[in-house]
Amino acid sequence: MPTLSSRGLDIGASPIRNLLPFARKAKEQGKHIYHLNIGQPDIATPAPALKAIKELKENIVSYGPSEGLPALRETVASYYNRFHAELSADDLYVTTGASEAILFTFLSICDNGDEIIIPEPFYANYLGFAHLTNIKIVPLTSRLEEEFKLPNTEDFEKLINTKTKAIFLCNPGNPTGQLYSAEQLERLIHVVKKHRLFLIVDEVYREFCYENKFTSILSFKGIEDNVIVIDSISKVFSSCGARVGYLISKNKSFLQSVTKYAQLRLSPPYFGQILALSCYENCSEYIHKAKEEYRYRRDVLFDEITKIGTIKHYKPAAAFYNIVELPVKDAEEFCKWLLTDFEYDGSTLMMAPANGFYCNKAIGKQQVRIAYVLNSADLKTSMKCLKVALSKYPECQ
Amino acid sequence: MPTLSSRGLDIGASPIRNLLPFARKAKEQGKHIYHLNIGQPDIATPAPALKAIKELKENIVSYGPSEGLPALRETVASYYNRFHAELSADDLYVTTGASEAILFTFLSICDNGDEIIIPEPFYANYLGFAHLTNIKIVPLTSRLEEEFKLPNTEDFEKLINTKTKAIFLCNPGNPTGQLYSAEQLERLIHVVKKHRLFLIVDEVYREFCYENKFTSILSFKGIEDNVIVIDSISKVFSSCGARVGYLISKNKSFLQSVTKYAQLRLSPPYFGQILALSCYENCSEYIHKAKEEYRYRRDVLFDEITKIGTIKHYKPAAAFYNIVELPVKDAEEFCKWLLTDFEYDGSTLMMAPANGFYCNKAIGKQQVRIAYVLNSADLKTSMKCLKVALSKYPECQ
Numbered sequence: 001m002p003t004l005s006s007r008g009l010d011i012g013a014s015p016i017r018n019l020l021p022f023a024r025k026a027k028e029q030g031k032h033i034y035h036l037n038i039g040q041p042d043i044a045t046p047a048p049a050l051k052a053i054k055e056l057k058e059n060i061v062s063y064g065p066s067e068g069l070p071a072l073r074e075t076v077a078s079y080y081n082r083f084h085a086e087l088s089a090d091d092l093y094v095t096t097g098a099s100e101a102i103l104f105t106f107l108s109i110c111d112n113g114d115e116i117i118i119p120e121p122f123y124a125n126y127l128g129f130a131h132l133t134n135i136k137i138v139p140l141t142s143r144l145e146e147e148f149k150l151p152n153t154e155d156f157e158k159l160i161n162t163k164t165k166a167i168f169l170c171n172p173g174n175p176t177g178q179l180y181s182a183e184q185l186e187r188l189i190h191v192v193k194k195h196r197l198f199l200i201v202d203e204v205y206r207e208f209c210y211e212n213k214f215t216s217i218l219s220f221k222g223i224e225d226n227v228i229v230i231d232s233i234s235k236v237f238s239s240c241g242a243r244v245g246y247l248i249s250k251n252k253s254f255l256q257s258v259t260k261y262a263q264l265r266l267s268p269p270y271f272g273q274i275l276a277l278s279c280y281e282n283c284s285e286y287i288h289k290a291k292e293e294y295r296y297r298r299d300v301l302f303d304e305i306t307k308i309g310t311i312k313h314y315k316p317a318a319a320f321y322n323i324v325e326l327p328v329k330d331a332e333e334f335c336k337w338l339l340t341d342f343e344y345d346g347s348t349l350m351m352a353p354a355n356g357f358y359c360n361k362a363i364g365k366q367q368v369r370i371a372y373v374l375n376s377a378d379l380k381t382s383m384k385c386l387k388v389a390l391s392k393y394p395e396c397q
Numbered sequence: 398m399p400t401l402s403s404r405g406l407d408i409g410a411s412p413i414r415n416l417l418p419f420a421r422k423a424k425e426q427g428k429h430i431y432h433l434n435i436g437q438p439d440i441a442t443p444a445p446a447l448k449a450i451k452e453l454k455e456n457i458v459s460y461g462p463s464e465g466l467p468a469l470r471e472t473v474a475s476y477y478n479r480f481h482a483e484l485s486a487d488d489l490y491v492t493t494g495a496s497e498a499i500l501f502t503f504l505s506i507c508d509n510g511d512e513i514i515i516p517e518p519f520y521a522n523y524l525g526f527a528h529l530t531n532i533k534i535v536p537l538t539s540r541l542e543e544e545f546k547l548p549n550t551e552d553f554e555k556l557i558n559t560k561t562k563a564i565f566l567c568n569p570g571n572p573t574g575q576l577y578s579a580e581q582l583e584r585l586i587h588v589v590k591k592h593r594l595f596l597i598v599d600e601v602y603r604e605f606c607y608e609n610k611f612t613s614i615l616s617f618k619g620i621e622d623n624v625i626v627i628d629s630i631s632k633v634f635s636s637c638g639a640r641v642g643y644l645i646s647k648n649k650s651f652l653q654s655v656t657k658y659a660q661l662r663l664s665p666p667y668f669g670q671i672l673a674l675s676c677y678e679n680c681s682e683y684i685h686k687a688k689e690e691y692r693y694r695r696d697v698l699f700d701e702i703t704k705i706g707t708i709k710h711y712k713p714a715a716a717f718y719n720i721v722e723l724p725v726k727d728a729e730e731f732c733k734w735l736l737t738d739f740e741y742d743g744s745t746l747m748m749a750p751a752n753g754f755y756c757n758k759a760i761g762k763q764q765v766r767i768a769y770v771l772n773s774a775d776l777k778t779s780m781k782c783l784k785v786a787l788s789k790y791p792e793c794q
Contacts, residue, residue, distance in 0.1 A: 240458065
């Protein structure tokens with residue numbers, strides 16, 4: 001039998017998806033599962049966008065341009081005006097989800113062994129793409145006790161060496177729900193300029209900010225060559241399966257490199273781009289409604305968790321995630337137990353163990369990420385379920 | 398300004414797309430261009446499949462399973478029965494085009510510096526994905542004079558060393574239009590078994606064989622752990638923009654590794670999968686018609702090229718490509734000249750310089766790939782155009 005690659009064997013399975021076999025078994029046993037483990041919104045995709053797909057007249061589904069459909073690039077560039085970004089269509093490439101935007105970015109700015117600094121906890125797949133591209137992720141821990149605020153600039157600077165190519169932020173944050181302020185970003189901008197680093201910002205959740213105004217990294221002047229933005233329609237327009245994301249930069253040399261990778265995979269998906277194009281037409285009302293729904297759920301979730309009493313938590317400022325610390329030794333074991341050994345009124349719940357979002361696994365060992373992608377009634381019941389589970393968990397007896 | 402990666406700077410731009418700026422300029426000048434340069438079929442996508450997209454009832458475009466929609470995996474597994482493949486849905490993953498299937502394969506079987514042997518000329522993007530994954534492609538030259546027949550097993554064996562992980566074939570061949578026989582494949586199977594190598598076969602063009610019957614590598618018994626097949630709906634169902642491909646293997650360890658990469662990019666495009674699912678319903682008639690159309694075009698093209706008299710060529714047995722040798726010193730220069738300095742009745746033609754399909758660039762220097770993806774009338778006119786061009790090309794005076 002031929003042998004496989006070490007890299008293929010070494011790459012970790014998705015921590016969010018690790019529990020899936022146990023969930024499948026629980027479902028086979030007839031249990032209902034409240035899915036708080038994955039960022040799959042339950043809000044309907046914009047109806048006019050679904051209609052646009054149905055009204056397509058083309059009779060050949062052809063390759064499009066590798067950079068994406070010109071009309072979509074122009075539309076999205078205009079959309080960014082509301083964030084004071086001043087983009088042209090040339091600054092924006094359509095990618096197959098934000099995933100591909102991350103891959104192209106890593107490939108274009110880092111060689112084998114180069115380093116990228118990322119505040120942890122962070123979206124676990126950043127680590128997967130770093131593994132794929134032989135890049136070292138250097139984590140800088142942010143803390144639940146401080147509501148995951150951006151670490152100090154001095155702490156970033158301590159980690160910078162000759163191998164460092166970029167600082168990578170997720171703002172608003174997955175898995176933390178934190179929102180970085182203009183002042184915090186400004187301080188970091190000085191660092192990347194001083195050390196000639198790229199500043200990559202994943203702004204996928206930008207539309208869901210509940211307290212303060214969102215500041216896009218694209219609104220700052222004088223750092224155009226350093227800034228790379230990752231975006232996607234998946235969350236804002238509840239269109240995860242369309243596989244449409246964006247890679248945005250005003251650094252022409254960077255985009256030239258990206259073009260070569262984009263040509264290699266030929267083109268992004270056509271139907272998803274048609275859907276995306278219509279998503280932006282009169283999108284303000286749709287986005288406002290979605291945001292208010294998530295805000296309401298966040299408040300419900302916050303109150304319900306507070307009522308349980310034994311969970312360390314905070315009120316997230318943005319996105320639709322929350323990291324909480326449970327009164328258990330090992331949150332991953334607890335999440336597994338919820339699926340294999342627990343039920344309450346025929347139901348249980350699924351959460352994402354937070355150790356998958358940390359390089360320093362020990363810090364996240366008692367934490368889980370809760371995605372509030374269920375309606376408020378389901379959220380309430382699932383938190384009731386969690387309360388009972390904690391009272392019955394053998395370790396908590 | 399921050400610096401880019403060497404790999405991003407080093408990776409070659411797509412040779413097929415290199416001439417695009419000149420083509421754009423020619424169009425701006427009002428020239429009509431016959432596009433024989435790219436494998437974008439002009440045949441309509443199956444109408445029932447386009448209808449299936451329009452009849453979708455879902456109101457949320459969600460992530461699907463990373464391995465692809467179960468219904469599609471089952472349907473495609475059954476489709477392979479006609480090639481004596483005996484697949485189950487578990488043996489088949491849906492990918493974002495054949496491109497992603499190639500990427501996942503390279504990542505899963507090769508570490509940095511490992512080698513894959515490929516008969517050249519080969520599909521240029523194999524080289525791009527090898528560059529992305531730090532793999533060395535070892536070419537084994539096949540020749541126009543021999544209608545690009547499979548090189549001898551001894552020649553393959555001479556190239557095998559401890560770094561060799563796989564032999565990679567494209568059957569039927571892009572860019573050559575060659576078809577390997579069961580006997581030829583059988584001989585190669587002995588080589589891969591003896592040296593414990595993977596045998597990757599890109600069978601994207603399997604439905605377009607004009608002389609002899611197609612033999613899928615999946616029909617051979619006893620080499621299940623060695624075989625990996627790359628497939629796609631792009632060419633067979635004229636659905637390039639859907640971005641749906643497949644990765645097929647009965648090697649469970651290999652698929653376990655692929656699963657991790659598949660999870661990393663979350664899921665393949667939803668709409669493309671819905672389109673694909675319907676493509677296979679009653680597909681025999683659609684495929685038969687497409688095949689007969691391509692056969693007719695192939696014959697027309699062969700006759701027209703023969704009439705020109707100064708071009709070295711052969712009658713391809715499959716796919717919709719032909720490599721021909723022109724009476725010019727540098728085919729790439731000639732292709733550029735066709736766009737910049739030539740026109741005939743307001744028209745010119747675009748072909749793919751074949752040096753992009755060779756590692757040994759010198760061998761392909763006088764060759765071009767012609768894709769017969771235009772109707773027969775356009776093919777005739779474009780060959781007329783080529784004849785005039787050759788008579789006017791300064792070097793041929």
